[in-house]
Amino acid sequence: MTALLEVEDLRVAYGKIEAVKGISFKVEAGQVVTLIGTNGAGKTTTLRTLSGLLKPVGGQIRFNGRSLKKVPAHQVVSLGLAHSPEGRHIFPRMTIEDNLRLGAFLRNDKPGIEKDIQRAYDLFPILGERRKQAAGTLSGGEQQMLAMGRALMSQPQLLMLDEPSMGLSPIMMQKIMATIAELKASGTTILLVEQNAQAALSLADQGHVMEVGSIVLSGTGRDLLTDESVRKAYLGED
Amino acid sequence: MTTHTTAPGTPETPDTPDSNAPAATGLIGLPATVGRALATGGGALAVVSAFLAWTWTAEFPGDLTVYGYPGGLQVLVLIGGLFTTLFGLASYGVKGLKVLTPGNADSALKLAALGTFATAWYTVIAISAKLGGVVNLEPGGYLVALATLVALLGALALPFQRPEPDPADPDDTGWEAFRHRARQKRANFKAAFAAEPPAPGRTLPAWAEILVITGVMALGLLVFTYGIGTEYDELFIGFLLTAGFGFAALAKAGLVARISAITTRHRTVTMTGAFVAAAAFPFTQSDDQYATIGVYILIFATVALGLNIVVGLAGLLDLGYVAFLGVGAYTAALVSGSPSSPLHVHWPFWASALLGAVVAMIFGVLIGAPTLRLRGDYLAIVTLGFGEIFRITVLNMDGTSGPDVTNGSNGISSIPNLNILGFDFGQEHQLLGTTIGRFANYFLLMLLITLVVVVVFRRSSDSRIGRAWIAIREDETAALAMGINGFRVKLIAFALGACLAGLAGSVQAHVTYTVTPEQYQFAHVVPPNSAFLLAAVVLGGMGTISGPLVGASLLYLIPAKLQFLGDYQLFAFGVALVLLMRFRPEGLIPNRRRQLEFHEDTAAPAVLSKAGA
Numbered sequence: 001m002t003a004l005l006e007v008e009d010l011r012v013a014y015g016k017i018e019a020v021k022g023i024s025f026k027v028e029a030g031q032v033v034t035l036i037g038t039n040g041a042g043k044t045t046t047l048r049t050l051s052g053l054l055k056p057v058g059g060q061i062r063f064n065g066r067s068l069k070k071v072p073a074h075q076v077v078s079l080g081l082a083h084s085p086e087g088r089h090i091f092p093r094m095t096i097e098d099n100l101r102l103g104a105f106l107r108n109d110k111p112g113i114e115k116d117i118q119r120a121y122d123l124f125p126i127l128g129e130r131r132k133q134a135a136g137t138l139s140g141g142e143q144q145m146l147a148m149g150r151a152l153m154s155q156p157q158l159l160m161l162d163e164p165s166m167g168l169s170p171i172m173m174q175k176i177m178a179t180i181a182e183l184k185a186s187g188t189t190i191l192l193v194e195q196n197a198q199a200a201l202s203l204a205d206q207g208h209v210m211e212v213g214s215i216v217l218s219g220t221g222r223d224l225l226t227d228e229s230v231r232k233a234y235l236g237e238d
Numbered sequence: 239m240t241t242h243t244t245a246p247g248t249p250e251t252p253d254t255p256d257s258n259a260p261a262a263t264g265l266i267g268l269p270a271t272v273g274r275a276l277a278t279g280g281g282a283l284a285v286v287s288a289f290l291a292w293t294w295t296a297e298f299p300g301d302l303t304v305y306g307y308p309g310g311l312q313v314l315v316l317i318g319g320l321f322t323t324l325f326g327l328a329s330y331g332v333k334g335l336k337v338l339t340p341g342n343a344d345s346a347l348k349l350a351a352l353g354t355f356a357t358a359w360y361t362v363i364a365i366s367a368k369l370g371g372v373v374n375l376e377p378g379g380y381l382v383a384l385a386t387l388v389a390l391l392g393a394l395a396l397p398f399q400r401p402e403p404d405p406a407d408p409d410d411t412g413w414e415a416f417r418h419r420a421r422q423k424r425a426n427f428k429a430a431f432a433a434e435p436p437a438p439g440r441t442l443p444a445w446a447e448i449l450v451i452t453g454v455m456a457l458g459l460l461v462f463t464y465g466i467g468t469e470y471d472e473l474f475i476g477f478l479l480t481a482g483f484g485f486a487a488l489a490k491a492g493l494v495a496r497i498s499a500i501t502t503r504h505r506t507v508t509m510t511g512a513f514v515a516a517a518a519f520p521f522t523q524s525d526d527q528y529a530t531i532g533v534y535i536l537i538f539a540t541v542a543l544g545l546n547i548v549v550g551l552a553g554l555l556d557l558g559y560v561a562f563l564g565v566g567a568y569t570a571a572l573v574s575g576s577p578s579s580p581l582h583v584h585w586p587f588w589a590s591a592l593l594g595a596v597v598a599m600i601f602g603v604l605i606g607a608p609t610l611r612l613r614g615d616y617l618a619i620v621t622l623g624f625g626e627i628f629r630i631t632v633l634n635m636d637g638t639s640g641p642d643v644t645n646g647s648n649g650i651s652s653i654p655n656l657n658i659l660g661f662d663f664g665q666e667h668q669l670l671g672t673t674i675g676r677f678a679n680y681f682l683l684m685l686l687i688t689l690v691v692v693v694v695f696r697r698s699s700d701s702r703i704g705r706a707w708i709a710i711r712e713d714e715t716a717a718l719a720m721g722i723n724g725f726r727v728k729l730i731a732f733a734l735g736a737c738l739a740g741l742a743g744s745v746q747a748h749v750t751y752t753v754t755p756e757q758y759q760f761a762h763v764v765p766p767n768s769a770f771l772l773a774a775v776v777l778g779g780m781g782t783i784s785g786p787l788v789g790a791s792l793l794y795l796i797p798a799k800l801q802f803l804g805d806y807q808l809f810a811f812g813v814a815l816v817l818l819m820r821f822r823p824e825g826l827i828p829n830r831r832r833q834l835e836f837h838e839d840t841a842a843p844a845v846l847s848k849a850g851a
Contacts, residue, residue: 051719077721089716091709102709105702106721154721 004029004158004189005050005081010059012042012049019045021213022059025206027158027191032184034192034200034221036234037210043193044086046210047162050191051083052076064157078106082156086163086193088147092136096127099135099146103153113153120149123179141172148179152188159183160191165199177203197234201225209234264395265430273395274329277351280389281322284354287385288316290378293365299470302365303376310473311361314480315382318354321487322389325350328491329396341492342433344396349431349490351386351393353483357476358386364472398432401425433490447500448507454497455511459518465795466528474799509692516685526675531798533677536684537746538766539790542774543691543783544738549772550780551699552731553711554610555618557760558625560768562736564758565601566594566743568632571650571753572643578650580642587656591744598740599733601628606732610725613714625760625768633755649754656683656748663748680749687745691738692783698734699781707731763807765794773815779825788826 003026012020020042027033035043048054050061052073061068063081071079082103091099100120104113121128124145130138135146144164151159161180165173177199184190184203194200201207204221209230217230224230264273292302292312300310308316328335329343339346362383366372406418442450461481468474488494501508520529545559573593575584585593609620636646644650655664655676663679674682698704706727709717714724747753756762761769770793778789797807818825 053715053718072723073718074721074723077719083719085715085719089713089719091712091716093712094708098705102705102717102720102722105706105709150720 003027004064005191006060006062007046007050008060008062010046010049010061011057012045012054013057014045018057019213020049020056023208023210023213023215024059025208025215025218027189027206029157029189030187031205032180032190032192032203032221033206033208034194034204035208035210036194036197036200038195038234040212041210042213043210044162047083047160047191047193048085050076050160051081053083077154077156080155080157081160082151082154082158083160084147084151084162084164086166088140088143090135090138090143090146090150093134095132096135096138096146097131099150100127100153103150106154112155116153116155120152123152123182124149139172141168141176144168144172144176145179148176152183158189158191160193162193163195164192165194165196173199197230198225201230264397265427266391266395268392268395270395270397273392274326274347276392277347277389277396278323278326278330278392280385280387280392281319281326281351281354283385284319284358284382284389285316285323287378287382288312288319290381291376292361292379292382293369293374294376295369295374298365298368298374298472300473302361302378305378311357311476314473314476315354315358315361315386318350318357318480318484319385319389321484322347322350322354322393325487325491338493339491340496342490344393344398345431345433346487346491348393348396349483349487351389353480353487355386355390356483357479358382360476360479361472394430398430401429431490433492441503442500444504447504450497450500451504451508451511454501455508455515458512459515459522462791463519463522466531467523468799471800471802474795478796509696513685513689516688517682520674520678520681521670521672523672523678525673526677529675529677529681531794533681533684533749534765535791535794536681536688537742537749538770538774538794539787540684540688540691540742541739541766542771542778542786542790543688543695544735544742545771546775546780546782546786547695547698547738548731548735549775550782550785551704551711552707552728554728554731555614555621555772556732556735557618557622557768557772558605558628559621559735559739559771560758560760560766561625561628562598562602562739563743563746563766564628564632564753564755565598565736566740567747567753567757568644568650568743569594569597569740570744571653571747574650574653574747576650576653578645578648578652584654587658587744591741594744595737595741598743599737602733602736603729606729606736610728610732622760622768625758629755629758632758644755647755649752649757650747651752653747653751653753656680658683677749680745684742684745684749687742690741694734694738695783703727703730761808763797765790765797770811773811777815777818777825779827782825782827785825785827 005027007026008024009022010020010024011018011022023042023046025033025035035046037043045054049056050068052068052071052075056069063079066079068076068079068081076083091102094102097117100117101113104116107113121131124142126142127146127149135143138146148159148161148164151161164176164180168176173196180190180192181203192200192204201221201224207219207221207224208215209217209224217224217227219227264270266273268276288308289306291305294303296303300312302309302312324335324338325343325347328339329347362375362379365374365379403422404418406415410418441447465474465477465481468477485494519532523529541559541563545556548554548556548559570590570593572579572581573583573585573590575582605621605624609617609624612620631640632644633646634640635643636648638646655662657663661667661679663683664676666676667674667679699707706717706722709720709722710724710727718724750757759767761767765771765774774789774793775786776789777793778787779785793811797803803810
């Protein structure tokens with residue numbers, strides 16, 4: 001019972017339509033856990049619920065043993081749960097540096113913030129080169145890097161990435177995945193939502209396959225990668 | 239002027255899209271050397287003609303009948319001609335004048351010539367129309383018309399970099415082809431006046447830069463004092479033409495960018511300078527006539543600046559903002575010792591100003607708390623409603639349809655003049671050898687309030703809360719994900735804006751003697767009202783300090799000066815706003831910081847390819 005994040009029988013609905021129909025999973029500290037599945041499987045809904053943007057209709061979310069069900073979105077961050085939303089949601093008209101600073105909005109330790117900004121630039125050198133440039137002028141992949149860098153600025157215990165590879169060129173996607181691997185190696189706990197099952201599963205310690213609101217299959221990343229039905233459904237093999 | 243849009247620009251030939259790079263030619267088919275000489279010479283000739291008589295009778299205002307002494311509109315043409323000549327000489331590369339045009343001398347020359355032409359021809363046409371025919375023109379009038387025309391034609395002959403023609407689709411229908419050609423023409427025409435932002439100049443020593451700022455502030459005061467002091471419609475229109483084109487020419491010359499770079503380096507000096515220049519305004523006036531306009535402009539501008547926190551920084555569209563000005567004014571009026579106030583108390587100014595600000599802020603929170611959960615249009619509708627609720631409530635609290643508090647439509651009248659530390663605002667005072675009248679007294683007090691609002695605006699926009707406002711405005715979801723409490727942050731913006739408006743209102747009550755409900759409507763012919771306040775912010779530039787100040791000055795001065803607009807005033811503003819939104823959506827003074835972010839090294843393809851590797 002020492003998992004960092006525990007989700008139990010979580011149910012989320014948009015009006016009458018239930019998008020997440022009672023899913024349960026755990027994320028242990030230091031792990032990379034991935035949710036994969038097709039469009040409309042409920043992956044993004046799950047993440048948005050975890051970060052407080054949506055309210056669940058049932059079930060339990062415990063982070064560090066504390067229930068997140070009643071916590072408003074802006075306070076979830078202060079508990080150590082950072083969300084890099086789908087579609088990146090960077091602030092296009094602010095500079096890259098200001099974007100990163102907003103990621104540290106709740107922090108007050110100036111030297112620590114400067115150090116972490118530098119760390120983001122080390123992780124993504126392109127951001128450092130363009131720190132004074134409007135974020136909207138970045139390419140899609142660079143914006144994704146910024147979104148990840150910004151989420152890390154809150155020093156989260158758990159980083160939630162929603163489809164970081166969406167709409168990226170293959171080269172850029174590889175680069176993003178390599179960065180996630182790097183973050184994993186440095187001990188960051190990550191909950192990764194992806195449509196790119198191959199890339200996500202090869203990184204993940206644990207994987208869960210979602211279909212229309214339910215988890216239909218769970219296992220280690222490697223097991224799922226070799227699983228017959230997963231290969232058929234998500235990796236385009238027959 | 240618009241006839242020149244259809245001047246023979248080299249029409250692109252759709253069948254030969256490979257025709258090599260278009261030759262650099264002007265809009266008018268004259269050799270560039272001839273054009274430059276004509277423009278410069280025409281400018282000089284316009285200067286000379288300003289010293290001649292333009293008409294034979296002093297019936298046209300400004301007395302343009304005197305030889306050797308320019309008057310009224312002639313002075314404006316003189317200034318325009320001077321600029322044209324100077325930019326012309328600078329475009330020849332005359333040493334020492336290069337400093338005038340760090341940007342594009344040719345574009346500056348074109349706009350200066352256009353502005354001079356517009357002012358001169360406006361004058362000549364106004365004389366002819368007013369006095370009944372061109373026979374009323376003296377040789378000077380013909381000369382100035384000719385000189386400015388020659389200068390304009392010469393300037394338009396100057397070569398410019400034409401945009402790459404976009405090959406037409408051969409399958410286009412006639413209408414599509416026509417539209418394509420029109421688009422092409424427009425692009426060409428725009429390119430004729432285009433100017434690259436100047437390369438950053440070398441940094442002058444600090445004292446020299448401060449001297450430059452002082453000069454600019456003095457110039458600003460001069461222009462403002464001239465504009466506010468124009469005595470007849472024609473002169474004010476001429477002033478608008480000259481000032482507008484003059485500013486555009488300076489912008490193209492790159493001087494505006496240079497100066498704003500300097501003022502950015504010395505923000506505190508700039509602010510102090512602007513404040514001192516504004517404070518000097520009453521001392522340039524011999525009577526209280528224009529100080530009246532000055533103090534109303536200041537009230538309007540201060541409230542607009544407060545609204546800019548709500549609209550420009552936090553992105554909340556508030557259509558009922560004038561209600562907070564009303565709350566402040568009514569609160570101050572109630573405790574002012576006015577005989578028509580049911581509260582027979584007479585508080586000192588500091589207490590009533592504080593009370594006005596606090597009560598307005600409480601109203602801001604009360605109105606904001608339920609409404610700020612709405613987004614965008616819904617918030618606008620609800621604030622519009624609350625603005626009207628305030629006005630109607632005040633109207634009804636007259637003792638018959640409600641409690642007797644505000645005297646209904648009669649308002650609270652005979653509000654006594656302020657008296658701070660024995661300084662009676664109703665009396666004339668001798669200060670620095672000048673007589674400072676009632677309105678000038680209030681002007682100086684109001685200026686202090688403006689300063690407070692400017693400081694609050696600046697401090698808050700640079701602070702943590704300012705960043706949070708911008709984040710909420712840009713992307714509320716992402717801001718929440720950053721841990722920003724959207725509702726609280728918006729409520730702070732709303733309350734702060736209300737508080738500043740209330741502060742301004744507490745002075746306004748004393749300036750106007752009387753507060754009545756219809757002063758605080760949504761739309762009304764006299765600013766400030768919610769519609770005009772919003773227009774001032776949008777026109778001037780959202781999120782800036784100088785934007786609403788400039789916007790409010792224009793929106794107040796134009797109806798005050800152009801009496802003939804009369805009933806068409808609101809219509810004219812509607813048209814002006816639509817045009818502005820179409821052609822310059824960022825406002826007259828765009829947010830500099832944001833612009834910098836957009837334009838700083840946008841072209842860095844080398845870096846891009848490195849990222850891919």
